[in-house]
Amino acid sequence: MKKGDVNESFPFPFKENEYIYRYSNNSIPLKKSKCVEITSTYSQEIKLKRDLLNKYPTRCYQSLPYSKKAQWEIVELIIENLITYYPQYFEVKKNGSNWNFHNKLLDEKQEFIMGDHTSLPIEPLDFIGRHVQEDLILMMQRDANLYLDAGQLCFPANWSLAFDIGMNFQEIHYPIPGFKEAGLDQRILQFLLQLEPGNPWGRKNWSLMAGNRLDTSLETFDQWGKGRKLVTKKNAGKLVHLRVEVQTLSRLSRSNGILFTIHTHLLALEELANKREWLESFYRILKELPPYIVDYKGLSLFKDAVIDYLKDRLESGADLDA
Numbered sequence: 633m634k635k636g637d638v639n640e641s642f643p644f645p646f647k648e649n650e651y652i653y654r655y656s657n658n659s660i661p662l663k664k665s666k667c668v669e670i671t672s673t674y675s676q677e678i679k680l681k682r683d684l685l686n687k688y689p690t691r692c693y694q695s696l697p698y699s700k701k702a703q704w705e706i707v708e709l710i711i712e713n714l715i716t717y718y719p720q721y722f723e724v725k726k727n728g729s730n731w732n733f734h735n736k737l738l739d740e741k742q743e744f745i746m747g748d749h750t751s752l753p754i755e756p757l758d759f760i761g762r763h764v765q766e767d768l769i770l771m772m773q774r775d776a777n778l779y780l781d782a783g784q785l786c787f788p789a790n791w792s793l794a795f796d797i798g799m800n801f802q803e804i805h806y807p808i809p810g811f812k813e814a815g816l817d818q819r820i821l822q823f824l825l826q827l828e829p830g831n832p833w834g835r836k837n838w839s840l841m842a843g844n845r846l847d848t849s850l851e852t853f854d855q856w857g858k859g860r861k862l863v864t865k866k867n868a869g870k871l872v873h874l875r876v877e878v879q880t881l882s883r884l885s886r887s888n889g890i891l892f893t894i895h896t897h898l899l900a901l902e903e904l905a906n907k908r909e910w911l912e913s914f915y916r917i918l919k920e921l922p923p924y925i926v927d928y929k930g931l932s933l934f935k936d937a938v939i940d941y942l943k944d945r946l947e948s949g950a951d952l953d954a
């Protein structure tokens with residue numbers, strides 16, 4: 633990458649001049665009803681997703697039996713999104729309930745009968761998830777709560793779908809320090825219960841990753857966790873990546889469930905540091921990050937090396953684009 637040639641499409645998660653980070657309800661209404669995005673890494677990520685799904689089916693896919701109707705609603709919502717925003721890549725021909733879906737990027741066609749589970753070789757959510765880069769989670773609403781009733785999750789940030797399946801919103805967020813104590817779990821749940829069809833919301837979540845792996849599941853921690861011990865000020869620019877999840881939340885009108893999508897992006901720190909506003913803001917956020925968040929995000933072992941690297945880049949202002 634050339635000097636100053638930062639990936640402009642990277643979803644940097646902090647606002648301009650934001651120097652403090654705390655947990656909060658940072659959701660915002662989306663301007664467009666768009667819950668999936670196709671990027672330049674589409675083909676390689678879809679291949680990786682499908683490999684993981686084939687090798688580790690229970691780690692990457694879980695569903696409870698009564699989730700099928702809502703799964704079909706997700707198929708419909710995502711296909712409508714794909715043909716609306718990417719008509720050059722996706723097409724669907726409908727004849728009553730008979731749908732013929734064409735993914736031109738992969739040169740694949742799939743015929744099915746909308747709502748008929750026997751018309752697809754795999755479950756509906758598993759099928760449509762294999763055509764988008766996002767991980768897809770179905771939360772169903774009952775008894776004034778949301779339950780994780782189905783999901784396709786190939787690129788988790790250190791959590792386990794097989795462990796979380798069937799849990800409610802507070803149980804899922806239980807490991808986050810201070811979340812329950814600050815009443816955030818209840819407040820965010822109340823906000824989610826009021827989501828309306830056609831008005832999706834989005835948010836970004838971030839962490840730092842020693843390496844550039846997308847599959848950082850709890851189950852594979854032994855493979856990627858040890859990278860944290862290898863970080864030095866010298867190698868941090870290439871080795872450490874800012875990992876950002878672009879998340880969307882869409883109400884499903886018929887089942888009253890919520891589709892939660894997670895699109896994971898990685899950016900090497902040396903690229904991030906090419907953009908002065910990002911470098912300044914991220915450096916100060918990292919310096920000010922409360923210890924309980926440092927621990928929870930798994931940064932304790934390498935945060936200081938990263939701060940030293942960012943400080944050096946800040947001081948050698950000649951390398952910056954502005």
Ligand code: HEM
Pocket residue numbers: 655656657658659769771778780790791792796804805807808820824835837838839890892928929
């Ligand atoms: C409804 C769909 C959602 C699901 C399925 C979900 C799931 C999760 C999971 C599995 C984790 C990791 C927990 C662990 O350590 O085991 C997490 C973390 C978190 N979630 Fe959610 N979440 C959802 C919505 C939200 C919303 C709407 C917010 C805030 C507005 C939120 C805020 C957070 C925060 C702050 C963390 C900690 C992340 C970090 O510091 O890295 N979540 N979520």
